[in-house]
Amino acid sequence: MRVKSANLQHDRLSQSKSMVLIDAAEVTKPISRHRRNHSQHYVTDNLINKSFLVNQNKEGILNKTKISEKGKKLRKSWMTTYVVLSEERLEFYKDAKELTANLKSGTKSEYIDLCGAQIEWTNEKSSRKNVFQITTESGNEFLLQSDADVTVQEWFCAIRNTIDSLGTVKPFSRLSVQKSASTEILHQGLELKEKKSEQRKSLVFKLNYSASDSSDRNKVKTRLKKFIIRRPSLKTLQEKGLIKDQVFGCHLETLCKRENATVPHFVRMCIEAVEKRGLDADGLYRVSGNLSTIQKLRFVVNQEEKLNLDDSQWEDIHVVTGALKMFFRELPDPLFPHSFFEQFVEAIKIPESNRQLKTLRALVILLPPCNRDTMKALFEHLRKIVFNTSTNLMSTQSLGIVFGPTLLGSESDSGNMAVCMVYQNQIVELMISEFDAIFC
Structure with a gap:
């Protein structure tokens, strides 16, 4: 006889369910009767089946x-x-x-x-x-x-x-899949607890350190204040020779006053070197020299070392012309001072030639002596370059394009830049072509 039991209905259900299973792994897998075991392995079993x-x-x-x-x-x-x-x-x-x-x-x-x-x-x-x-x-x-x-x-x-x-x-590795969910939660709780305890310890250490060290910090601040108050001024350091003014980037008036001259010594040296061995060089002042060599020359000049432009390291005349252009480009106030820029522009707009030249001559006379004399030396040099235009291929217009933006400009960037550049070039061209009428 067949004995009925309370589990009979459950057994029949499990048997009928097993007959429709597709996954062979699930058919052979034993059914866990313990709730705790079932909860621990539920997540990992699903992960394994999902990845499969x-x-x-x-x-x-x-x-x-x-x-x-x-x-x-x-x-x-x-x-x-x-x-x-x-x-x-x-x-x-x-x-x-x-x-x-x-x-x-x-x-x-x-x-x-x-x-x-x-x-x-x-x-x-x-x-x-x-x-x-x-x-x-x-x-x-x-x-x-x-x-x-x-x-x-x-x-x-x-x-x-x-x-x-x-x-x-x-995805989890095989080792991590074998871990139960409850064990992982426990490890996470322990790690979080350790982090909080470490944060508390570091905070306590900082508070103790700041409290004990506050007096020492105040002493350091007091000493620094006294040192800053007692430190020598820039003028004192310059008088003692500890700090020397550089040539590049220095105000023209300051440089000429320091050298006791109205034309900087470096400008005269460059002009003499070019007129001595470079008037027939193709693209003079237009062709760029080697930038690293130009920077090296600049460093020598700023360090007030003995400079000999006839040295073999400066044999490329485009290095000398590049250094001279860099000198004028880095002047804090251009050779044509900012305060005179608008007046020179208005003068170049005058249609009548004689009145135009008279106005420019009057403006040149009003310039500071160092600006006026340096300008005269430079434009006299540029006129000699134009005299050799058949060999160096540098005309008045070419020199105007090169030196216009370098020698003069507005202090503010307002206005049309293209129109401003046209006036800059025209002023330089006229100063070269009418040198005798303006400077003599």
């Missing part, structure tokens, strides 16, 4: 190109590659033979880490059809493509499912 169902390997041929690496755009270079989709990445091989060889030798291949990646269809980044883009968490961008519509759809869905299953955190 979603992360199935897929292989095939696709066209691939890399268009960006960490935000930097790359040139597209399509290539046919054998692609393998694994649990958490997309691997690339030349063909199936290379895949087999790499598996035997353990060689690593190029791959895309799909953890935290994004996938989307794109038609704007390539003229090919069926193109989709994968953007990795590190900012690398790849395009994948296939002419077969069904093939590329299958690949897109498989990769998207893998990315969705991974999320933004990499």
Whole structure:
């Protein structure tokens, strides 16, 4: 006879349920009767089953190109590659033979880490059809493509499912999967408790340190204040020779006063060197010299070392002319002072030639002596360059273009820059061509 029991209905239900199970792993897996065991292993069992169902390997041929690496755009270079989709990445091989060889030798291949990646269809980044883009968490961008519509759809869905299953955190390792949920929660609580205790200790240490060290800090502040009050002034240091004024970037009047002259010594040296060995040089003042050599010359001049422009290291005449242009360009107040700029512009606008020259001559006379004498020496030098225009190919117009923005300009940037540059060039051209009428 068959004995009825209280568990009979439950047994029949479990038997009927087992007959419709699809997953063989779930059929053979024993049913846990204990509630605690069931709660501990529920999360990890679901993770194992999810990874088993979603992360199935897929292989095939696709066209691939890399268009960006960490935000930097790359040139597209399509290539046919054998692609393998694994649990958490997309691997690339030349063909199936290379895949087999790499598996035997353990060689690593190029791959895309799909953890935290994004996938989307794109038609704007390539003229090919069926193109989709994968953007990795590190900012690398790849395009994948296939002419077969069904093939590329299958690949897109498989990769998207893998990315969705991974999320933004990499899957658990075998060791971490074996841990129960309650153990992980316990470890997290202990770690959080340790961090809080460490923060309390550091806070207490800071409070004790600040309280005990406040008197020492006040003493240091007092000493620093006394030192700053007692420190010598800039004028005192200059008088003792500890700080020397430089030549480049110094006010013209200050430099001339220091040298007890109305034309800076460096300007005279450059003019003499050019007239001695460079008047016939092609593109004089227009061609740029070696910048590093010009900076080296500038350093020598600023350090007040003995300068000999006939030395072999300064044999390129364009280095000398480049240094002279740099000197005028770095003047805090240009050779044509800011306060005189508008007056010179109004003078160049005068249509009558005689009145124009008289106005310019009167303005030159009103300039400070160092500006006037330096200007006279420079324009007399530029006139000699124009006399040799057949060899150096530097006309009055060419010199006006070179020296216009260097020698004069407005203190404010208001107004039309192009119109302002035209006036600058015209003033320099007229000062060169009418040198005798203006300066003599």
